[in-house]
Amino acid sequence: MASIGQIVEQTPTNDVLSRAQARAMLVPDCMVEAKRIANTVIAGWHGRRKRGIGENFWQFRPYAEGESLSRIDWRRSARDDHTYVRDREWEAAHTVWLWADLSPSMMYKSTLAQVSKESRALVIMLALAEILSRSGERIGCPGIMEPVSSRNAAERLATAIMHAPQATGLPDTAMIRGQSDIILIGDFLDEADAVMNRIAPLGRRGLRGHVIEIADPAEETFPYSGRTEFVDPETGEKLVAGRAENIRDLYQRAYWARRQALGEALRRLGWSFVFNRTDHLASEALVAVHGYLSGMPAQRAIERPTGGKA
Structure with missing residues (x-):
């Protein structure tokens, strides 16, 4: 059986120029939608508590190599096999790094969805930039935009994305310093071990992370039947299924096992993980991430949905 990333009907593209032009045309509409969603949810998004040098307890998180041993909470660490640091609340703004996967696999849009995965990722990213900048946070995008503290950070990020070069894979994060938050948005269709090999070093550096997986409903339900050709958008490799319905169960088991x-691996790292289907509301992901940023995460099990809404 081909990898998860290949069992998705796609149209590959090798034309870098047309890809950049399509993104440039998409971003303005995403910015409008992001502002609409931000205005909808911001009434309930009050100033969030922040991690730093304040006196009040904020959270426990895994110890990162190089930190002072005096920061370790030995009582909490004694409960299991991990070493934990006690973080405290702060008042000053810090940096939230936002990144959205803009690789070819994100262009997918089935007939079951109203928007592509790329469009949804951009809307969530820009809406987060809009809301966080209004809260006084510094917003940056690794490899695309240096951190800025400005009320128009979302517009500046949108402009930077329009002119960003084509890239695949997770971004270069060498420029990120200190106790920052990083929010990664993409489809993460590679095997979980491969994804974690790239993410785990960020957690060990002390970054507080949040991952938002974007999924098309067809990727979860696999509605195909009969003779169907599947094309990997990254490599161009093809898989032809004579009776696609015969591999549905095998595909779905692999898909859900990966997620x-x-x-589970992200939670062991101390990171949050939410997912958003493109036939559901984008605001669902915003509210979920806000819960983690504010220290009040909503409980959400990874379960197979029974339906969606536009």
Whole structure:
């Protein structure tokens, strides 16, 4: 059986120029939608508590190599096999790094969805930039935009994305310093171990991370039947299924096992994990991430949905 990333009907593209032009045309509409969603949810998004040098307890998180041993909470660490640091609340703004996967696999849009995965990722990213900048946070995008503290950070990020070069894979994060938050948005269709090999070093550096997986409903339900050709958008490799319905169960087991494994690995790292289907509201992901940023995460199990809404 081909990898998860290949069992998705796609149209590959090798034309870098047309790809950049399509993105440039998409971003303005995404910015409008992002502002609409931000205005909808911001009434309930009050100033969030922040991690730093304040006196009040904020959270426990895994110890990162190089930190002072005096920061370790030995009582909490004694409960299991991990070493934990006690973080405290702060008042000053810090940096939230936002990144959205803009690789070819994100262009996918089935007939079951109203928007592509790329469009949804951009809307969530820009809406987060809009809301966080209004809260006084510094917003940056690794490899695309240096951190800025400005009320128009979302517009500046949108402009930077329009002119960004084509890239695949997770971004270069060498420029990120200190106790920052990083929010990664993409489809993460690679095997969980491969994804974690790239993410785990960020957690060990002390970054507080949040992962948002974007999924098309067809990727979860696999509605195909009869003779169907599947094309990997990254490599162009093809898989032809004579009777696609015969591999549905095998595909779905692999798909859900990948998501479950990724979520569990991220939580062990101390990171949050949420997912958003493109036939659901984008605001669902915003509210979920806000819960983690504010220290009040909503409980959400990884379960197979029974339906969606536009």
